[in-house]
Amino acid sequence: MRISCDTLNKAGTDSAMNRNLVRFAFIVAIFASLAFAQESVNPALRPPKGAQIAIVVFEDLQCPQCRREAPLVQQAAKTYKIPVVRHDFPLPMHNWSYEAAVMAHYFDSRSKQLGSDFRDYIFEHQPEIFPTNLRQFAEKFANDHKVDLPFVVDPQGKFAAEVNAERDLGKSLHLEHTPTIYVVSSKSKSHPFVEVKEPSDELFRSIDAMKAE
Numbered sequence: 001m002r003i004s005c006d007t008l009n010k011a012g013t014d015s016a017m018n019r020n021l022v023r024f025a026f027i028v029a030i031f032a033s034l035a036f037a038q039e040s041v042n043p044a045l046r047p048p049k050g051a052q053i054a055i056v057v058f059e060d061l062q063c064p065q066c067r068r069e070a071p072l073v074q075q076a077a078k079t080y081k082i083p084v085v086r087h088d089f090p091l092p093m094h095n096w097s098y099e100a101a102v103m104a105h106y107f108d109s110r111s112k113q114l115g116s117d118f119r120d121y122i123f124e125h126q127p128e129i130f131p132t133n134l135r136q137f138a139e140k141f142a143n144d145h146k147v148d149l150p151f152v153v154d155p156q157g158k159f160a161a162e163v164n165a166e167r168d169l170g171k172s173l174h175l176e177h178t179p180t181i182y183v184v185s186s187k188s189k190s191h192p193f194v195e196v197k198e199p200s201d202e203l204f205r206s207i208d209a210m211k212a213e
Contacts, residue, residue: 044087044169045184045193053082053185053210055203056193058089058170059119060178061104062097067123069179069199074120076203080211086119088163089170089178096131098163103138103149105159110147117145185210 047054055073059066077084088101100122108115121141122129129137142149154160170180183206184193191213196202 041192042173044173045182047184047186048083048085051083052187053080053183053207054085055082055207056085056087056182056184058087058166058173058175058178058180060089060091060094060097061100061119061122062094062126062129063091063178064126066179067126069181070120070123072199072203073181076207079204080207082207086116087166087170089167089175089180090163091178096129096134099131099134100129100138101163102154102159103134105162106149106153107141107147109159114145114147183207183210185213187213
């Protein structure tokens with residue numbers, strides 16, 4: 001049986017086209033899976049606008065471990081010049097952390113830096129604070145920063161709603177403890193975030209790994 005050159009050429013062309021189609025379909029599948037992975041990432045685990053890498057922390061102001069880890073988080077943020085996104089996640093076992101979180105959101109409403117400073121101030125004095133004297137500590141902070149602290153901090157329930165929303169956000173991530181610390185990235189497609197379970201050993205290494213991708 002004789003096979004003409006035209007037949008061989010046509011067969012070769014068809015084979016090459018099939019290979020190209022397979023390659024194209026493979027590439028499309030990869031990009032689709034990456035896009036799905038990016039879309040499926042909880043928005044809370046993305047850096048704020050304008051940042052490629054950030055640290056996201058869910059914390060309880062009455063949690064001793066949160067108090068111990070906070071300076072390390074701030075040190076990492078300063079070293080790498082990356083933002084820290086703090087979320088309040090007051091635990092039901094603590095008897096003043098929810099009220100402190102509401103106050104923190106009040107100070108947030110004056111300025112984000114003021115709210116962050118208040119959280120650090122509460123951590124600093126955490127061992128001295130009880131439900132009966134929390135207000136006194138908040139008043140001293142307000143006076144030191146020349147800010148009014150209303151007698152009723154949250155008359156409309158706005159700040160409590162914000163705390164509840166942040167706590168619900170943490171629940172949607174199935175948080176099991178505080179602090180829960182993430183390093184998040186807008187650069188990495190395959191690993192857009194990582195939970196840092198042992199901050200003293202892993203936080204700086206996790207940031208380095210994210211920067212290297």
